[in-house]
Amino acid sequence: MNFYQRLGYLVLGSRLRRISESFLSEINRAYQQEGIEFEASWFPVFYLLSQHDTLSIKELSEQIEVSHPAASQLITNLKQKGLLVTTTSTTDGRKQQVTFSDKGRELLTQIKPVWDAVELSMNAMMDSELGCKELLPAITALESALQSYPLANRISRNIHNQSKS
Known part of the structure; x- marks a missing residue:
């Protein structure tokens, strides 16, 4: 059992970050x-635009659950690479609409087979490893638990309960 496995929940965040970075x-x-030439960090934007054709930066930030400035920075980066185009909304001049450029659409056709292969590979790996089948439901359950009652509140409650004992 390695360092991270021994420490259990004390290092869960570090362990998840390591897995995420490796993945x-x-x-x-x-x-x-x-x-x-594609980076995995671009996936959420590419996927959403492949489903919706055009979205505002605000809609993108809400869908991928990042701040508006973070989404805006990612969009700017992809625009500079010539993969996206932004236009001002015809109904609201403050709103920027995002869509693929021709180069972005071409890249999308190249990356879709990789997405399919990722899904096939992950499904096969999860089916072949004991305990992995429950990974996505377990992550969903953890996300729900953290949203319903934040971890910081749980920790604080336990600190105060321990001091009373």
């Missing part, structure tokens, strides 16, 4: 091996 690194390596 994203592997996904990026898969794109590179296919000769596709």
Whole structure:
């Protein structure tokens, strides 16, 4: 049992971050091996635009659950790479609408097969490893528990309960 496994929930965040970084690194390596210039961090924007054609920056930030400035920064980066185009909304001059450029649409057609392969590979891996089948339901349950009663509140309650004992 390694350091992280021994410490259990005390290092859950660090462990999840390590898994996430490793996962994203592997996904990026898969794109590179296919000769596709795409970063896994762009996936949420590309996926949403592949489903909706055009969205406002606010809609994107709400869907991917990041701050408006973070979404705006990502959109700016993708615009600079020539993958996205923004236009001012015809109904609200303060709103920026985001859509694919021709180059972005072309990239989308290249990356969709990688998405399919990622899903197939992950499903096969999860089916082959004991305990992995419950990973996504467990993550969903954890997210729900954290939303219903934040961890900081739980910790504070336990600190105060311990001091009373």
